[in-house]
Amino acid sequence: MTNIMTAMAQALADSIPMLVISSVNKVADTGSGEGHLHELHDQQGMVSKVALMSKTIWQPESLPKVIAEAFALFNGARPGPVHIQLPIDVITADASHVAKPSDYLNNFAKNSTDAHGLTLPQVMSRCPILRN
Numbered sequence: 001m002t003n004i005m006t007a008m009a010q011a012l013a014d015s016i017p018m019l020v021i022s023s024v025n026k027v028a029d030t031g032s033g034e035g036h037l038h039e040l041h042d043q044q045g046m047v048s049k050v051a052l053m054s055k056t057i058w059q060p061e062s063l064p065k066v067i068a069e070a071f072a073l074f075n076g077a078r079p080g081p082v083h084i085q086l087p088i089d090v091i092t093a094d095a096s097h098v099a100k101p102s103d104y105l106n107n108f109a110k111n112s113t114d115a116h117g118l119t120l121p122q123v124m125s126r127c128p129i130l131r132n
Contacts, residue, residue: 001043008050008081017074018081020051026089027058047083054083060095 004020011018024030024043048054052073057063063084070082 001047005047005050008047008083012050012052012080015078015080017079019070019074020047020081020083022083022085023091024056024085024087027087028089030056030087044083044085047085050081051083052080054085057084057086057090060090060093060098063095064099 001022004022008018008020010016022043044054044056053069055066055069057066063086066084070084073079073082
């Protein structure tokens, strides 16, 4: 996360939508302080200083709603970076029963425009997706 924070701070200052998806250790190991590989003391707290929103997905069912929240922020008056972190065991969990993010995104004004006159699909097409 430390490698992407400068770009996130710049995106926040310039109102640029940016979706940053990162992984963290397994749910049971998160925040344990046991020195797992790449474990930061408070990754979400650190990133929240340069993001409009930083959320951890503790179960696959939460992901579509959080992605919809992210794109709603991108479509807002002042967009910026959003961070979503996924524990490794959530990434590999069965999610075949989970609704697609597009089902949630349709609930947000697809045809309304943001402060720059962009529709949500236009905002999505301009949003860089970075993975750490």
